[in-house]
Amino acid sequence: MHDYNVNGSLTDDRHPKGFKYIFWGEFAERASFYGMKALLVMYMIDELGYSDANSATVASFFTAACYVLPLIGGIIADQWLGKFKTIIYFAIPYILGHIVLGAFTTELGMYTALALLAGGSGSIKPNISTLMGLMYEREGKKHLMSRAFSWFYMSINIGAASTMLTLPFIRDQYGYSMAFMAPTILMTLSLLIFYTGKRHYPTEDMKQIKRIVKTPAERREDRAVLKRLSGIFLLIVFFWSIFDQSYSTWTLFARDYLVLDTFIGHIPPDAIQGINPILIIILTPLFTWLWKKTDRDETHRLSSPKKMLIGFILTFLCMGVMTIAGFVAVAEKISILWEVTAYIIITSAELCISVIGLQLAYEEAPDRMKSVITGCFLFTVFIGDILAGMFARAYTVMAPGNYFGIMTIMVIVITILFYFVGKRFEHR
Numbered sequence: 001m002h003d004y005n006v007n008g009s010l011t012d013d014r015h016p017k018g019f020k021y022i023f024w025g026e027f028a029e030r031a032s033f034y035g036m037k038a039l040l041v042m043y044m045i046d047e048l049g050y051s052d053a054n055s056a057t058v059a060s061f062f063t064a065a066c067y068v069l070p071l072i073g074g075i076i077a078d079q080w081l082g083k084f085k086t087i088i089y090f091a092i093p094y095i096l097g098h099i100v101l102g103a104f105t106t107e108l109g110m111y112t113a114l115a116l117l118a119g120g121s122g123s124i125k126p127n128i129s130t131l132m133g134l135m136y137e138r139e140g141k142k143h144l145m146s147r148a149f150s151w152f153y154m155s156i157n158i159g160a161a162s163t164m165l166t167l168p169f170i171r172d173q174y175g176y177s178m179a180f181m182a183p184t185i186l187m188t189l190s191l192l193i194f195y196t197g198k199r200h201y202p203t204e205d206m207k208q209i210k211r212i213v214k215t216p217a218e219r220r221e222d223r224a225v226l227k228r229l230s231g232i233f234l235l236i237v238f239f240w241s242i243f244d245q246s247y248s249t250w251t252l253f254a255r256d257y258l259v260l261d262t263f264i265g266h267i268p269p270d271a272i273q274g275i276n277p278i279l280i281i282i283l284t285p286l287f288t289w290l291w292k293k294t295d296r297d298e299t300h301r302l303s304s305p306k307k308m309l310i311g312f313i314l315t316f317l318c319m320g321v322m323t324i325a326g327f328v329a330v331a332e333k334i335s336i337l338w339e340v341t342a343y344i345i346i347t348s349a350e351l352c353i354s355v356i357g358l359q360l361a362y363e364e365a366p367d368r369m370k371s372v373i374t375g376c377f378l379f380t381v382f383i384g385d386i387l388a389g390m391f392a393r394a395y396t397v398m399a400p401g402n403y404f405g406i407m408t409i410m411v412i413v414i415t416i417l418f419y420f421v422g423k424r425f426e427h428r
Helices: 017-045 050-080 082-102 109-139 142-166 168-176 176-196 206-211 216-243 249-257 271-296 304-329 337-364 367-395 400-427
Strands: none
Touching: 017 050, 017 082, 017 109, 017 142, 017 168, 017 176, 017 249, 050 082, 050 109, 050 249, 050 367, 082 176, 082 249, 109 142, 109 337, 109 367, 142 168, 142 176, 142 271, 142 337, 142 400, 168 176, 168 271, 216 304, 216 337, 216 367, 216 400, 249 271, 249 304, 249 337, 249 367, 249 400, 271 337, 304 337, 304 400, 337 367, 367 400
16 A cells, blocks of 8 residues: 655555564563563552552552653663664663563562562563654654554564463462563563564664764753643543553452453453553554544544544543442442443553653654663652652552542643643744
């Protein structure tokens, strides 16, 4: 299939050869990460004797660490190692973290493993998507970038679904050590796949980058970009504080208030998290088609802030569903379909906020700081997960309906604020 550019000539719709290595490398890496994280809350409760509140808080803070380290990983890549070498070097502690987590069932072993995993995952995270974007730019295929980011996001969720759905069942049958072995193998495979595609990635001349000194005008431009994006990034924090409770408070809610014995058998409460990546796989083509259609129609074109506003409205609707479920479930356990419905809505919101936000961060940043700006976007997840960890402690001492009701009110306020911030962003 071909499209025509503004000059009426044919444009090449074939993706760069390096894309398949990035796609499958990211698939394996995210499968390893999300499979491990899906087990983490129940692992601390079952194996280490943690309380619900403490396990949820530690899991949230670990996820937060994975999203603050992208700032460091972005600086290392932009200033010293380059994106490819940063990914390769930091994959080593990543693999070691998986090995330690599966081999040592102690607090020291767990925290050592989580430190290695956060360092590896966090440092790699901002550089894969940035390297992919540069590849499309340098091969003259920027017109395919929106689709590439959507498929890239799908690779994340195909990988996540493959382990989030299966590892809880493996854990129930064979124990945690066996379940944690799969992420170790997958991360090793990810490193091999990504390294194999080296010849297809854009070259990075780090010696030339080191010689460049920013002019005063460039420094002003860098500050202006950060200032322009700061309002949007700040409000995205609150989306993540809701979304990333799916593996903490939502898992605890499923364990205590949902009927988990279904026609296909008993479903572990932490396996329900796997619904999200499956929905991403299903819904990504729909949203890709929707954005492609609106982007081509000048009359109905939606800017990035408007697409993200839709996501905030959907987040409000999701928390409304969870609030009703929380009140109904106090009397007796309710159908798993309540949480499935909430997952459908919050996943749609994620596609409006996370995918569009990641692309916006890349497009707004000058070449010299693309990894840093991507790291700043991922930093919003860090702050959101810190909030999620604090919120999770409140969940354990409140009725679920009251707790989710408070979250709903918070989202309403944030949605209203985002409407005005988005308008200001478009104006500027």
